[in-house]
Each structure stands twice: as structure tokens, then as C-alpha cells.
Amino acid sequence: MKILVIEDEQGLRENITNYLNVDGNICESCSALNPALQKLSDYDYDCVLLDIGLPDGDGFGVLEYLRTNQKNEAVLIISARNSLDDKLKGLNVGADDYLTKPFHLAELKARLMAVYRRKALNTNNKLVFNEISIDVLGRTVEVNETAIVLTRKEYDMLLYFIANKGKVISKNAIAEHLWGDEMDMHDNFDFIYTHIKNLRRKLLDAGGKDYLTSIYGLGYKFIG
Amino acid sequence: MKLSAHYTRTSIYITLSVLLIGAVIYYFAINYIAQQQLNEGLQQQLTEAEEYVRSSNQNPQQYDLDKDHAVFIRTNEQELQKRFFDTIYFNPKEQRKEAGRAVEDLVKLKDTNYKVIITISRAGQKYLIEIIIIITLALLAGLLLVLFIINKYFLNSLWKPFQLTLKEIKQFNIADVNQFKGKASKVDEFAELNEAIREMSLRVTYDYLNLKQFTENASHEMMTPLAVVTTKLDTLIQDETLSVEQLAQITDIYSSINKSSRLNQSLLLLAKLENKLITDEVPISLEVVLPAKMLQFQELMQTKDLSFKSNLQPRQVLANKYLIDILLNNLFSNAIRHNNPGGVISIELTEDQLCIKNTGAGHPLDEHLIFERFQKGKESQGTGLGLMLVKNICQHYGCTISYQYESGWHAFILSFKKTVADQGLS
Numbered sequence: 164m165k166i167l168v169i170e171d172e173q174g175l176r177e178n179i180t181n182y183l184n185v186d187g188n189i190c191e192s193c194s195a196l197n198p199a200l201q202k203l204s205d206y207d208y209d210c211v212l213l214d215i216g217l218p219d220g221d222g223f224g225v226l227e228y229l230r231t232n233q234k235n236e237a238v239l240i241i242s243a244r245n246s247l248d249d250k251l252k253g254l255n256v257g258a259d260d261y262l263t264k265p266f267h268l269a270e271l272k273a274r275l276m277a278v279y280r281r282k283a284l285n286t287n288n289k290l291v292f293n294e295i296s297i298d299v300l301g302r303t304v305e306v307n308e309t310a311i312v313l314t315r316k317e318y319d320m321l322l323y324f325i326a327n328k329g330k331v332i333s334k335n336a337i338a339e340h341l342w343g344d345e346m347d348m349h350d351n352f353d354f355i356y357t358h359i360k361n362l363r364r365k366l367l368d369a370g371g372k373d374y375l376t377s378i379y380g381l382g383y384k385f386i387g
Numbered sequence: 388m389k390l391s392a393h394y395t396r397t398s399i400y401i402t403l404s405v406l407l408i409g410a411v412i413y414y415f416a417i418n419y420i421a422q423q424q425l426n427e428g429l430q431q432q433l434t435e436a437e438e439y440v441r442s443s444n445q446n447p448q449q450y451d452l453d454k455d456h457a458v459f460i461r462t463n464e465q466e467l468q469k470r471f472f473d474t475i476y477f478n479p480k481e482q483r484k485e486a487g488r489a490v491e492d493l494v495k496l497k498d499t500n501y502k503v504i505i506t507i508s509r510a511g512q513k514y515l516i517e518i519i520i521i522i523t524l525a526l527l528a529g530l531l532l533v534l535f536i537i538n539k540y541f542l543n544s545l546w547k548p549f550q551l552t553l554k555e556i557k558q559f560n561i562a563d564v565n566q567f568k569g570k571a572s573k574v575d576e577f578a579e580l581n582e583a584i585r586e587m588s589l590r591v592t593y594d595y596l597n598l599k600q601f602t603e604n605a606s607h608e609m610m611t612p613l614a615v616v617t618t619k620l621d622t623l624i625q626d627e628t629l630s631v632e633q634l635a636q637i638t639d640i641y642s643s644i645n646k647s648s649r650l651n652q653s654l655l656l657l658a659k660l661e662n663k664l665i666t667d668e669v670p671i672s673l674e675v676v677l678p679a680k681m682l683q684f685q686e687l688m689q690t691k692d693l694s695f696k697s698n699l700q701p702r703q704v705l706a707n708k709y710l711i712d713i714l715l716n717n718l719f720s721n722a723i724r725h726n727n728p729g730g731v732i733s734i735e736l737t738e739d740q741l742c743i744k745n746t747g748a749g750h751p752l753d754e755h756l757i758f759e760r761f762q763k764g765k766e767s768q769g770t771g772l773g774l775m776l777v778k779n780i781c782q783h784y785g786c787t788i789s790y791q792y793e794s795g796w797h798a799f800i801l802s803f804k805k806t807v808a809d810q811g812l813s
Contacts, residue, residue: 172611178618243610265614265648268621331624335641342683354686381624381634 164279165207168192169199169225170214170241179212182268183275185329196220200228208236210279212271213258215242226256237278241266267336269327276326292325294371306369316341317362324375328387331378359383391546395538402534406527410520417519421512422488426471429490432457432505433469437494440501456487456506459494467493467502476506485510548572552581559588561595561662599662606655613648616640646770653772656713660779667707673736674699680715681734687723688732697734702741704803706784714780717773718743718799725797733796739805744798751792758788 166183170176171194183190191208193199196217203211203225211229215222222240229236238257243264259278262271280290280299290297296305302318304311313321323340324332334352341358363375374385436457456476469492476487489506551570559567567588569581620637623629629637659665681695688695704711722732722745730746758778761771777799781788785804790797 172615174615175611175618178615178622182618182622241614243606243608243614264610265617265644268618333621333624333638333641335638335645336621342686354690357686378624379631379634381638 164188164209166190166210166212166275167199167202167208167236168212169194169196169217169222170212171195171216171218172214178268179271182330183272194218196222196224199225203228203234203236204232207234209282210237210239210275212275213238213240215240223256226258230257235282237282239271239275239278241271267333267339269323269330269332269336270340272330273323273326273340277322290322290325292328295321295325295366297322297325306366306371309369311365311369313362313365314358316358317365320358320362324383324385328374328385331382331384333382335382337382391538391542394542395535398534398538399531402530403527406523406530410523410527413523414516414520417516421515422471425488425507425509425512426490428507429471429488429505432507433490433492433503436503436505437492440494440496458504458506460502460504462493462500462502464493464500464502467491469493473509474506478508486513545574548574548577549580552577552584556584561592566592595662599664602655602658606651609651610648613644613651616644620644650770650772653770653776657772657776657779660776660783663783665707665710665783667709668705669708670703670705671708671711673702673704673741676711676715677734677736680719684719684723691723691726692729693723693726693732694730695732695734697736699734699736700738702736702738702803704784710780710783714777717777721745721773721799722797739803741801741803742798743801744796746795747797749795752790752797754790757790 486509733744
């Protein structure tokens with residue numbers, strides 16, 4: 164997957180690029196609107212990560228450019244502005260999803276994979292990871308060609324883990340992904356454990372490998 | 388009371404008193420002048436009478452002037468001060484008693500002294516004064532009527548531009564794109580007023596936009612470093628050499644960042660609510676949203692072994708989805724956070740109100756403080772803005788939120804706005 168990250172904050176840009184630059188992904192980055200437009204006109208990307216507030220102009224300019232030039236990049240907006248009109252404006256002019264700062268890298272990756280999958284859905288709606296095969300349209304999961312029944316949260320969790328395979332994910336990030344960041348978690352994430360435990364058991368029961376490990380009270384890792 | 392009424396009242400009072408005082412002075416002046424004239428007439432007749440008596444040497448008793456009444460009385464007095472006085476006498480011509488004016492003096496004929504009294508009628512003078520009073524009163528009444536009519540119709544139309552300006556000011560909304568226009572007025576004062584308001588509204592709108600811009604920028608500036616910290620931590624935890632202790636520290640940092648970002652978002656939302664910047668209202672069926680919320684909070688409930696009890700009647704409101712979500716999240720979070728282990732949360736939805744009750748501490752909270760900013764319990768891990776947000780969201784839609792305590796139950800009651808159309812949280 165070829166990704167272009169357009170973000171003016173250096174620290175953020177580097178972390179995102181490093182996090183995404185795995186599994187054969189090619190992640191490029193730029194820090195302003197004009198170089199971004201240059202890159203977009205020179206190359207084709209699968210996904211564009213776009214910060215709305217750029218030093219030399221509004222990030223919506225990128226969406227405008229993609230639309231007028233009929234380019235097919237999936238766009239995920241990252242913005243500090245959470246005002247609803249921004250959100251609507253962004254989605255109306257061709258963004259595929261919207262992520263408000265601050266966000267977890269795991270969340271970013273999962274969203275990116277989701278918008279990419281949606282764009283590429285015509286060719287392939289099966290997500291295969293070793294013995295696990297997920298039909299993202301029908302929301303069904305098979306392990307070694309045997310269907311397993313997952314709850315909505317377990318299914319979301321599985322997709323989330325596979326998108327971030329090989330990475331340690333904090334409980335914070337998992338909770339925000341599954342319950343939304345507006346819900347006050349009371350800093351009590353014990354209830355995540357139940358869902359993880361059930362998912363793990365279902366995968367094991369169907370003959371899958373044990374991918375999930377706990378990282379000392381901080382979070383979990385799906386070994387890729 | 389309206390300005391025109393004030394003006395009418397004052398002007399009528401002043402006119403009335405000036406006219407009344409004027410009428411009194413006028414009355415006395417006319418009276419005085421008339422009396423002077425009568426006196427002059429009497430004096431003339433007196434002189435004539437004296438001359439006549441002196442020249443003719445006749446008995447004064449026989450003397451009579453054609454119109455007037457003269458009386459000669461023999462007297463022993465040697466000195467008599469001439470004096471004029473009012474009297475009542477019998478007018479032989481009119482055959483009735485009349486008010487008259489008389490003069491009295493001493494006339495000497497040979498050695499005999501006569502007191503002479505000449506009386507003339509005062510009726511003419513009285514009649515004149517009566518006419519003058521009637522005309523004055525009629526004028527007074529006419530003037531009052533004219534004043535009243537002028538004030539009522541003319542003044543009101545004079546104030547029309549002011550009323551229009553006032554109406555426009557009342558409708559002025561800072562967030563609105565429509566600027567204050569102000570109808571052109573030929574009256575300098577009103578034109579000046581409109582100009583001043585126009586300038587003020589422009590300045591206020593400009594400042595407001597500036598502030599809005601500032602708020603957005605502040606949010607941007609604050610969220611970006613938070614995002615950097617979060618992503619740095621996300622990268623840091625990938626390091627497999629971290630000790631358990633270090634991971635525990637990182638967990639705490641995550642929580643704090645989470646809290647800062649929620650605090651920041653709440654503050655922004657409050658600012659937005661206070662500026663009435665949130666629109667996008669859609670019909671929301673609360674009886675559908677509430678069970679979904681209950682499901683969302685299921686896991687949190689289980690950790691404290693809490694249970695739900697609900698009685699939901701259909702109730703649709705017209706509101707922003709996002710705001711309703713925040714409102715319910717805060718009420719639910721509080722009901723869970725401040726509950727006893729094994730406690731109950733009761734939710735009742737009726738046509739008039741939504742009541743969320745929870746078991747909890749055995750004493751009531753201060754209902755004046757709980758809806759204020761940064762008022763939270765010592766044990767609370769929240770941002771201290773939750774109920775403030777709830778209150779502001781309610782106010783935004785014209786509803787009221789109140790708190791009640793009854794034997795261990797803490798109840799938050801949201802009373803929907805009563806409207807004719809019966810729509811909306813409104």
C-alpha cells in the first residue's frame with residue numbers, strides 16, 4: 164500500500180510514517196500543501212493522510228485537487244478541529260474518513276486499512292491473515308475454513324488487531340476504538356479483558372494459533 | 388410607561404398649571420382694570436354732582452343723574468374720607484337688586500354737610516368677566532385636546548424609526564451573517580443612533596469572529612502537541628525492553644492525556660454552545676437511543692455489578708445527535724461513577740421528562756454547585772465539566788435539568804420544553 168502523509172507537525176509526521184512503514188507499505192510524507200499537490204500530480208497513492216491545518220493553506224485544497232483531477236486516492240483526514248461543519252465539509256468534498264487529534268497510531272492504522280479496503284472492495288472483499296479469513300462485507304470470520312461466531316465487539320477487535328499486527332496496543336486505544344472517545348471510561352479498562360479472553364478462546368477453539376499476548380497491564384499485542 | 392406617555396403627561400401637567408395660574412392672574416388683572424374704570428366713572432360723576440350742587444345751590448336731594456343712583460344724606464360729620472366700595476343696590480330701571488360700585492364723599496352746601504353716595508351698576512363688568520372665563524376655559528380644553536392628539540399620533544409616528552431600530556437590535560444575532568442595517572431616517576438623532584449601532588455591530592461581529600478564530604486555533608494548537616505525545620507513546624510501547632514499572636508509568640501518562648484532550652474538547656463544546664454555534668437538528672427517538680446507550684455502558688456497569696431498571700415511553704426530540712450523545716454519556720457516566728457497588732440505575736422516559744436516577748451516597752449533593760464548572764466530588768475522576776455541559780445542552784434546547792435527592796436516590800430530571808407543535812427537545 165502506498166501512503167502519502169500530509170502533516171506539518173514534524174514529530175507527528177515521523178511517528179506516523181514510522182508506524183505505517185511496515186509490511187511492505189511505502190509511506191511518504193510532506194509538510195505543506197504545495198509539495199503535497201506536486202507529489203499527488205507526480206505519483207499515484209492508495210491512501211492519503213491529510214491534516215486540515217497546513218501552513219500554506221487549507222488541507223481541503225488537496226481534496227479539491229483530487230476531485231477535479233479524478234484521482235482515486237482514499238483520503239483520511241486528521242484534524243485538530245472537531246467542529247461538525249469541518250467534518251461534513253471534509254466528507255462532502257471527498258474524504259473517506261475523519262480522525263480527530265489526539266489519536267492513537269493503532270486507530271489511525273485501523274481506519275486507514277478500513278478506507279483502503281472500502282476503495283478496493285470491488286476486487287477483493289476477503290481479508291486473509293494466515294489461517295484466519297474475514298469477509299469484510301458479510302462480517303463473517305472463518306478459521307481453517309470453519310466459520311466462527313463472533314460478537315460485534317469481538318469482530319471489531321479482531322479487525323483492529325490484524326490491522327495493527329505485531330504492534331503493542333494500549334488498553335486506552337482499544338477502549339477508544341470499541342466504545343468511542345466520547346465515552347468516559349473512568350480509567351477502568353478491566354472490561355476489555357473479557358472481550359479479549361473470549362476472542363482468544365474462540366480462535367483457539369477453531370484451531371487457530373494463539374496470537375494474543377498481554378503486555379503487563381498496559382495493553383495487548385497480536386503477534387504477526 | 389412609554390416615552391410618549393411620559394411626555395404627554397408632563398406636557399399636560401405643565402400646560403394645565405400654566406393655564407390655571409395664568410387664568411387666576413388674568414382674572415385679577417381684568418377685575419382690577421374694570422374696577423379702575425368704574426372708579427373713574429364714579430369720580431367723574433361725583434365731580435359733576437358736586438359742581439352741580441355748588442353752582443345751582445339747590446337742595447341736593449333733588450339731584451339725580453339719569454342713569455345712576457345718587458343719595459344725599461345730611462350729616463353732622465365735618466370730615467369724611469372719600470372711599471370707593473362694592474355694594475348691592477336696587478336698580479330702579481331693571482327693578483331688581485344688583486351688584487354695584489359706589490363712591491362716598493362729603494359735600495358742603497352753605498353750612499350744611501351732606502354725605503353723597505353714588506352707585507353705578509357692576510353687572511356689565513361681571514358679565515364681561517364671565518365671558519372671559521368661559522372663553523379661557525374653552526381655550527384650555529381645546530388646547531389639552533390638541534396636545535393629547537398631537538402626542539398620541541404625531542409623536543408616535545415621530546418615534547417610528549426608533550421602534551424599527553429597536554426591533555432590529557432585538558433580532559440581532561452575533562453568529563448571524565445578516566448585519567444590522569437600520570432604516571434611513573431624516574431625523575438627525577435617529578440617523579446618528581443607527582450609524583452608531585451599525586458601527587458597534589460591525590465591531591462586535593469582527594471581534595466575535597476573531598474570538599471564534601482564536602478558539603479554533605487554540606484548540607488546534609493544544610490538540611497537536613497532545614497528538615504528538617500520544618503517538619510518541621504509541622511508538623515507545625513497541626520497545627520490548629521496557630520494564631513493568633515503566634509500562635505502568637506510561638499507562639498513567641495515557642490517562643492524563645486522555646483527560647486533557649477530553650477537557651479541551653468539553654471546553655470547546657461549551658464555548659460553542661454558549662455562542663449557539665451548533666445546528667444540524669434531526670428528530671431523535673429517545674426510546675430507541677436510550678437502550679442503545681444502556682448497551683454501550685453495559686461493560687462499565689458490569690465492573691460495578693450495577694443493574695438497569697427502565698420504563699420508556701416513546702418520545703421524539705429535535706436535536707443535534709452529537710449533543711444528545713454527549714448529554715446521555717455524561718448522565719450515564721455520572722450515574723455509574725457515583726453508584727454503590729451492586730446499585731441500581733433507573734431510567735424513566737415520559738412525554739414530559741427524562742429522569743435518570745441512581746443509588747449512591749446517603750446524602751444529597753448541593754444542587755446549586757453541581758452544575759457549575761469544575762465542581763466535582765473529591766473522589767471523582769471526571770473533568771468537572773460533565774454536568775455543566777449537560778446543563779448547557781439543556782439550555783441550548785430550552786429544557787431544564789434539575790437534581791433531586793430522595794432516600795439514597797440521586798435523580799437528574801430533564802424536563803422537555805413545552806411547545807404547541809410539541810417537537811424538539813424543544
